[in-house]
Amino acid sequence: MIRLVYLFALTFCLMAGASVAAEMESMPSADPVFAATLADFDGKPVPLAELKGKLVVLNFWATWCGPCRTEIPHLIEAQEKYGPRGIVFIGAAVEDNADSVRDFGKAYGINYTVAMAGKDQGIALLRALGNKIAGLPFTIVLDRQGNIVAAKRGIMTPARLQQILDPLL
Template identity: 30%
Template sequence: MPLATTCSARLRRVARRSIVASLVVTAVATLNACSSATSTDATEGGYVSGDGSITVVAPSEREEAPVLEGTDLDGAPLSTAQFEGDVLVVNIWGSWCPPCRKETPDLIAMADEFSGQGVQFVGIAIREGRTASKAFASNFGMNYPSFSDSGGEMLIGFSSSLPAVAVPTTYVIDAQGRVAVRYMDQVDPDTLRELVIDVQEGR
């Protein structure tokens, strides 16, 4: 084989490997980014798109939510099974995430508002150590428990229903343990309140 042809083939192989590596890095960066969702979910299979970052699932189309088990910010055991029968509002957050810092006071106020009404707020602190998460929760006066999930493994459990691909993401899980809402953005308290009430009332 002529030298020029051999060199050309090698250069093409190197170029292909570079492109693949670049795509992998881009994909990982996208999943790890602290950002709001910008894509619009298609309306199909019972999924109704909201403003491009909110997905509401009709009751007949809902998938089972994962039972989350682990430890809280103090290292004590925590499981969503202990809130069986409640509507769960599960917020994925990190102290490193600016939108999370902005929405936390609203989530705390809503947790107070819905206290005693069969609604339980739970956080999942990801991609950071327990110490940083605990300091954040203490500074804000967080009034609901959070899992410490430094590796983000708990998010895998939502892959069969509505995957979390942005931080912050907030889920509303109905009293039957099914994923009803995925809110991939900094929450607007009025919007989230309406969504929670709808799920409470079986819609």
């Protein structure tokens, strides 16, 4: 039984690793992003088509996600550094309780736009963007031409984000 559990865990890790490699080898189309409409905390539509022509860091996260909680302070710092230089940061919360997300954002001092992707729509969008297991956090970077130039499931480190963003400015 222990061997079976070990084999299952090993297989899962290998499959997840292959998925990450596939995400980085070829970038998916950004069409699903521009077709999506998220919502603000009051349920008002936030059409992502408005991001066309802008440099964008779009981060999918959830309040219950430990790695997301680790990553958010890095994104806050990046917003302080790159926001004034024209890069738009958006946090897409993959959950349904807007009050919980709003309270979390205040507690963490999130200084960039947060919109509600919702659980079902968020998972569908993650998968459409190549994140087949819908793992969080998941970050994509869009250039001004609307192309995904970077995609990362897991924590986006400040060094990696700088490496991606600096050449785009």
